[in-house]
Amino acid sequence: MLEAEDLACLKGDRLLFRGLALRVEAGDLVRLAGPNGVGKTSLLRLLTGLAQPEAGSVRWQGRPIAAEREAFHRALLYLGHAAALNDLLSPLENLRFACAAAGEDADVARCTAALERIGLGNQLDLPARVLSQGQRRRVGLARLFLSAQRPLWVLDEPFTALDVAAVADLAATLSAHCAAGGMVVLTTHQDAGFARPPRVLDVGAWAC
Structure with missing residues (x-):
């Protein structure tokens, strides 16, 4: 379970939101909503421990994520908005590097299967610089097929391009x-047609 309580987020000298509360349990699909600039990506960074809140706390399984850093990171898959690829490497090389950096199995066959599953079977060995924006996005998303053991997926605009x-x-x-007991927190502006509608949290409700 992921919990946020009384969160406040300061960006530069601007307080984006305060008093925000969130609870995500097994099976939950939560979409963060609100206009651009309200703090959706900033909230994702707080929930993943990439940034620190101005006030409030984020807890994983009842304990502050700072106190459970290793266990929390083993449970978490975070995919940011940027593709974060090395343009000189192929999709397969980029994916293997990302897996190794996250402490996951970077086996060639395993990573190849994930890229084929995401529709990049014909681009496995091309340099990333020649890929379209949608193809670049798919390289990162291939990690979803390699991270089923990580219960918490936090995704920033995964449907872009x-x-x-x-x-x-x-x-x-x-x-x-x-449906298998995992948790997903995401931002998106698209109507993706989920099997069941996500729970929507309007970040603007806590805007300052």
Whole structure:
């Protein structure tokens, strides 16, 4: 279970929100909503421990994430908005590097299967610099098929630059993860057609 209590977020000299509360349990799919600039990405960074709140706390399984850092990071998969690829490496090399950096199995066959599953079977060995924006996005999303053991998925605009078929496939993947007892927290401006509607948390309700 992931919990946030009385969160306040300061960005530069601007207080984005305060008093925000959130609880995510097994099976939950939570979509963060609100206009651009309200603090959705900033909230994701607080929930993953990449940034510290101005006030309040974030807890994993009842304990502050700072006190459970290793256990929390083993349970977490975070995919930011940027593709974060090395343009000189192929999709396969980029994915293997990302897996190794996260302490996951970077086996060639395993990573190849994930890229083929996400629709990049014909681009495995191309340099990332020649990929389209949608293809670049898919390289990162391939990690979803390698991280089923991580219960908490936190995703920033995962549907960006994907075509209609890829959006439907990703929505099905996220729904299946939740159906198996996982948790997903995401931002998106798209109607992705999930198996069941996500719970919506309007970050603007706590805006300052």
